[in-house]
Amino acid sequence: MTEEFLNSFMTGPDERGRFGDFGGRFVSETLMPLILELEKQYEHAKTDDSFWAEMNDLWTHYVGRPSPLYHADRLTAHLGGAKIYMKRDELNHTGAHKINNVLGQIILARRMGKTRIIAETGAGQHGVATATVCAKFGLKCVVYMGAHDVERQAPNVFRMKLLGAEVVSVTSGRGTLKDAMNDALRDWVTNVRDTFYCIGTVAGPHPYPAMVRDFQTIIGKEAREQMQAREGRLPDTIIAAIGGGSNAMGLFYPFLDDKSVNIIGVEAGGKGVNDKMEHCASLTGGRPGVLHGNRTYLLQDDDGQILEGYSISAGLDYPGIGPEHSWLHEIGRAKYVSVTDKEALAAFQLCCETEGIIPALEPSHALAHVIKIAPELPEDHIICMNMCGRGDKDIFTVARHLGFEMGGH
Amino acid sequence: MTRIDAKFAELASAGKKAFVTYVMAGDPDYDTSLEVVKGLPAAGVDIIELGLPFTDPMADGPTIQLAGQRALEAGQTLKKTLALAAAFRTGDDTTPIVLMGYYNPIYNHGVEAFLRDAREAGIDGLIVVDLPPEEDEELCIPAQKAGLNFIRLATPTTDDARLPKVLENTSGFVYYVSITGITGAAAPEAGDVAPEVARIKSQTDLPIIVGFGIRTPEMSEGIARIADGAVVGSAIVSEIAAGKPVAEVLDFVRSLAEGAHRA
Numbered sequence: 001m002t003e004e005f006l007n008s009f010m011t012g013p014d015e016r017g018r019f020g021d022f023g024g025r026f027v028s029e030t031l032m033p034l035i036l037e038l039e040k041q042y043e044h045a046k047t048d049d050s051f052w053a054e055m056n057d058l059w060t061h062y063v064g065r066p067s068p069l070y071h072a073d074r075l076t077a078h079l080g081g082a083k084i085y086m087k088r089d090e091l092n093h094t095g096a097h098k099i100n101n102v103l104g105q106i107i108l109a110r111r112m113g114k115t116r117i118i119a120e121t122g123a124g125q126h127g128v129a130t131a132t133v134c135a136k137f138g139l140k141c142v143v144y145m146g147a148h149d150v151e152r153q154a155p156n157v158f159r160m161k162l163l164g165a166e167v168v169s170v171t172s173g174r175g176t177l178k179d180a181m182n183d184a185l186r187d188w189v190t191n192v193r194d195t196f197y198c199i200g201t202v203a204g205p206h207p208y209p210a211m212v213r214d215f216q217t218i219i220g221k222e223a224r225e226q227m228q229a230r231e232g233r234l235p236d237t238i239i240a241a242i243g244g245g246s247n248a249m250g251l252f253y254p255f256l257d258d259k260s261v262n263i264i265g266v267e268a269g270g271k272g273v274n275d276k277m278e279h280c281a282s283l284t285g286g287r288p289g290v291l292h293g294n295r296t297y298l299l300q301d302d303d304g305q306i307l308e309g310y311s312i313s314a315g316l317d318y319p320g321i322g323p324e325h326s327w328l329h330e331i332g333r334a335k336y337v338s339v340t341d342k343e344a345l346a347a348f349q350l351c352c353e354t355e356g357i358i359p360a361l362e363p364s365h366a367l368a369h370v371i372k373i374a375p376e377l378p379e380d381h382i383i384c385m386n387m388c389g390r391g392d393k394d395i396f397t398v399a400r401h402l403g404f405e406m407g408g409h
Numbered sequence: 410m411t412r413i414d415a416k417f418a419e420l421a422s423a424g425k426k427a428f429v430t431y432v433m434a435g436d437p438d439y440d441t442s443l444e445v446v447k448g449l450p451a452a453g454v455d456i457i458e459l460g461l462p463f464t465d466p467m468a469d470g471p472t473i474q475l476a477g478q479r480a481l482e483a484g485q486t487l488k489k490t491l492a493l494a495a496a497f498r499t500g501d502d503t504t505p506i507v508l509m510g511y512y513n514p515i516y517n518h519g520v521e522a523f524l525r526d527a528r529e530a531g532i533d534g535l536i537v538v539d540l541p542p543e544e545d546e547e548l549c550i551p552a553q554k555a556g557l558n559f560i561r562l563a564t565p566t567t568d569d570a571r572l573p574k575v576l577e578n579t580s581g582f583v584y585y586v587s588i589t590g591i592t593g594a595a596a597p598e599a600g601d602v603a604p605e606v607a608r609i610k611s612q613t614d615l616p617i618i619v620g621f622g623i624r625t626p627e628m629s630e631g632i633a634r635i636a637d638g639a640v641v642g643s644a645i646v647s648e649i650a651a652g653k654p655v656a657e658v659l660d661f662v663r664s665l666a667e668g669a670h671r672a
Contacts, residue, residue, distance in 0.1 A: 016543065025543050026512060028468040030564040030589055032541040033571060172474055178465060185467045190590040192566055290513045290539065291465060303486040304517025306464045 009256035009333055012324065017206020017294075020330060022323035025205045027293045030189045035293075039207040041112050046214065051107065055215075058103050062136070063093045065100075065218065069226035069384070074354040082377035084370060085235065086387040087223045087251065090360065096389035097219060097247045098129040098200060104215035106133045109196035116140045116195045120184040122149055122177035122243070123315030123362070124156025125389055126200030131165035141165040144184045147175035149314050156393050174308050177318050181292055201244025202322030205293030209322050216250025223384055224254050231382060237262040237373075240386040241366040242336070243280065243316035245325045247388035252334060262335070265325060266369045268311035269338035280309030281338040282321040283329045296323040312341040312397065313361035315389070343368040345401055348391065360389030361397065412505040412533045413558050413581040416455055417616050417637070427582075427638025428453055428629070428669035429618055430645055430662060431509060433460035433476035434493050435485025437649065442480070445649065446497050448659040450504045453666025456618075457497075458536065458640065461490050461510030468538045470593035472643040475650065487514045487523075491530040498531030507560060507581075509536040512548065520548055524555040534558030534581045542574045549578050558582075563609055565589050572612055582616040583609060584640065587623075587632070593643030596622040603635040626668030633672035641665050 012019040025035060045051040059065040068088045076084045089097040102119075109117060117139050121127030127143040134141035143165050150157050150169045160167050173179035181204075188197045202209045202216070220238075227235055238255055240248035242265040255261045270279035279285055282297040289298040291306055299307040299319035311317045328334040339347075344361055347368035351359045359367060366385045374383060391398070399406045410418075420427055430449060436442050449457055462477040462485050469477075494506050508527065515523045515537065527535070535552055542549075542561070549559040558581030566589060567575050576583065585606060587597030597619070606617050619632045620640030632639040644665070648658045 025541060026539040027541060028538050028564075029541055029562045029575065030468070030566050030586065032543065033566045033568065172471060173464065173478070182465055182467045186470070186591045189468060190594065192589045290511075290516050292467070293539070295516075298513075300513070300517065302517075303488075304514035305462075305481060306513070 010253065012327065013206060013210050019324045019327035022296050022326040023206055023209055023294050025293060026290050026295065027205045028189065030192065034188070034192055035205050035207070042108060042207050042211050045108055045111065054107055055104060059218065063099055063103065064091060066222040066226070067091050069223055069230060072355050075351065078354050079371060079374040081375040081379065082381040082383045083379060084374060085227070085382065085384045087219060087384060089219055089247065089386060089388045090363070090390035094125070094129045094132050095392065096125040096129065096360065097216060097250060098126045099132065100218055100250065101200070101212045101215040101246060102126070102129040102133045102198060104211070105196070105198045106137060106139070109198070110137060112196065114194060114196035116142070116191065117198050118142045118144065118184050118187050118195055119198045119200060120144045120177065120180040121200060122146070122317055123313065123393065124149065124153040124160070125315060125393070127165070127167070128156050128159050128163070130198050131160040131163035134165065135163045142168060142187065144168050144170050144180040144187070146177055146180045147171045149177065152397060153314055153393060176308055178306065201246040202249045202324060203244045203292060203294055203296065203320055209294065209324055212246050213249045213253055213324065216246050217253045219247065219250035219386065220252060220254035223251060227384060234258055234261055235382040235384040236260070237264060237381065237383045239264045239266060239366045239370055239383060241266050241316065241362045241388065242321060242325060243268065243318050243362065244320070245322035247386050249322060249324055251386045256333060263333065264369060265334055265336045266365045267336060267338040268313055268316035268365055269340040270310040272340055273338050277307055278310040279338065280311045280316050280318060282319065283325065283336040284338050288326065291320055294323045296320050296326045297329070312344060312401065313365065315360070315362040316365065337369055339365050339368040345398065347371055348398060357387065358391040359387055360391045361394045363388045411556070411558050411581065412503060413456065416505050417582065420455060426633040426669055426672045427455045427616065427618060428633070428666040429456040429458060429620070429638055429640040430454045431458040431460060431640060431642030432649070433462060433473065433480050433646060434490040435462060435480030435483055436476040436646070437479045438483040439485065439489060439493065441655065443493050443496055444655045445658055446493065447500060448655060449662060450501055452659045452662040453670060454504070454662060455638070456505045456507060458507045458509045458642070459490065459494060461487060461508055461514060463511040463514060466511060468591060470591040470643060472593040472646050472650065476646045487518050491526050491532070494532055495530040505533040506531060507534040507536055508532050510538070512537050512539050515548065520551055524552055524557065527557065528555060532557065534560050536560045536562065536584060538562070542578065545578050553578065553580060560584055562586050565605065569608070572609065576613045579615060582618050582637070583613060585609060585617055585619045585636065587619050587621045590621070592621055594622060596624065596628065597632065599631040599635050602632065606636045626664045629665045629668035630672045633669040639669045
């Protein structure tokens with residue numbers, strides 16, 4: 001399939017939950033009736049004005065949307081090329097884009113009569129967002145988090161506990177995000193009647209990749225309107241960091257049919273994308289496989305065993321990627337690159353110093369790519385990057401990497 | 410007629426229920442697991458489910474997951490698992506082997522190549538946990554065309570409306586998962602399972618084998634009584650995990666088999 005055969009890039013997935021060959025519903029029979037029911041309920045809610053009215057009300061008054069589109073003028077001047085804008089989703093309640101999606105899923109869960117919410121989390125941002133919305137609605141919340149992440153994201157673990165969630169430290173497998181997702185799926189298989197699984201990214205069995213994308217699309221819709229209002233035109237390049245890929249899909253989706261807009265996804269290159277596999281770059285360093293309910297690009301060995309990713313950023317540390325990204329990669333509509341830990345750290349510091357914004361390590365990856373390309377671009381080239389999370393949670397990690405001693409931690 | 414069909418015909422004419430066991434290929438290492446598998450028919454096992462190790466067994470409990478990790482750490486691969494089946498076949502040409510696992514290692518090997526290699530290794534059927542009927546074109550239909558049985562799981566969440574879809578491309582037997590949950594978890598109550606087996610029976614002539622949570626000869630007997638057979642997996646894998654000698658593992662298997670065959 002090539003571009004000229006498609007009228008639109010915005011029609012997917014098909015009725016089998018496929019984006020081209022990617023996506024699908026690779027789950028056990030116990031879960032199959034549940035995801036079919038979820039699909040039915042979501043299809044209904046999607047066209048129900050009262051559902052979106054509730055979402056919009058909460059987005060405005062609880063999350064603080066719309067998030068600003070900010071012209072990063074000092075960074076622009078510093079780099080001396082393209083004009084850089086940041087979509088400030090780090091200013092959302094709970095500090096990241098994750099809550100956009102959580103609100104949608106939990107409103108849906110309430111409509112379905114579910115009383116217990118489970119979630120997986122890596123950096124803890126999705127876990128915090130889920131715990132937050134559960135507290136707001138008085139729902140029981142259980143968050144699965146890899147033991148290694150529990151250790152390196154202590155502030156978020158405590159936040160979740162303050163919000164009344166039970167945080168399960170996952171030691172099965174290697175105790176990472178993918179294992180947390182396995183354990184969440186095991187919980188769901190066991191508690192099918194009352195439990196809703198709130199997935200944090202655009203992956204998993206259909207309808208999750210489409211549903212999470214739809215909830216995150218608010219980012220791109222706002223950015224599009226704000227850019228029109230500010231500049232009277234669309235951006236030339238949009239850039240976002242990718243772990244599972246939900247903030248990126250949210251920014252990209254409303255621009256997919258705008259042929260003039262370059263779309264760039266930035267994967268976590270860790271210590272470098274090579275055969276030592278110390279990275280999380282599924283598209284640039286993996287190949288197609290089936291995991292967690294969908295076919296997509298995965299980090300795997302010759303035998304089809306899943307490999308652990310590595311990244312300084314816990315939020316990007318996942319061996320897969322949303323299936324729609326795999327499809328956009330294969331058809332060439334979006335370009336995917338990777339940046340290393342080192343480059344992301346440098347971007348983190350530059351952003352603090354030039355803009356007074358402490359970014360999360362995840363969007364620092366997107367920013368690192370902006371830093372690479374902006375100086376070579378003309379001044380009238382507009383870049384919009386997604387500042388999808390703030391860096392409060394990461395200051396301990398960054399301090400350690402910079403050799404700075406933090407008292408009491 | 411596959412070895413599975415022949416086995417059920419033989420059991421039916423003898424008036425016996427089937428006893429099915431699951432062991433993980435390569436757990437704790439290739440040689441030990443081959444020795445266990447070779448001993449299963451003499452211990453009374455009618456059908457062998459051979460676990461294909463995978464790093465991310467989402468529908469399995471800790472017992473099976475750890476078995477897979479032990480196998481992978483000892484160097485087990487899909488190719489070695491097929492080699493293990495082939496080695497078993499040199500001494501036993503009648504006991505059916507069902508390969509049970511997850512899709513990614515198979516997809517990674519290439520479906521056509523896998524079906525050819527599995528046939529050559531003497532595999533008779535497949536249970537692939539993460540391939541529901543909605544994904545039948547992936548492997549189920551090609552497998553049936555290649556002469557392998559594709560055995561589907563039916564579960565307590567498979568309602569009457571959905572059951573025909575689950576049964577449609579199933580062959581060999583139906584594996585009824587007696588609980589909503591993971592392998593090795595809560596034990597099923599025979600009283601709860603019986604109506605479910607009857608419900609599935611009303612829609613198919615295939616044998617119904619029940620598994621998940623069966624640990625003792627008594628449970629094996631109780632479940633086999635209300636179905637066409639019982640499957641035990643985690644309880645046997647636990648014996649292997651405990652480092653019991655192969656002879657003791659097989660004694661435990663024999664006690665479970667006797668339970669099922671009393672039914």
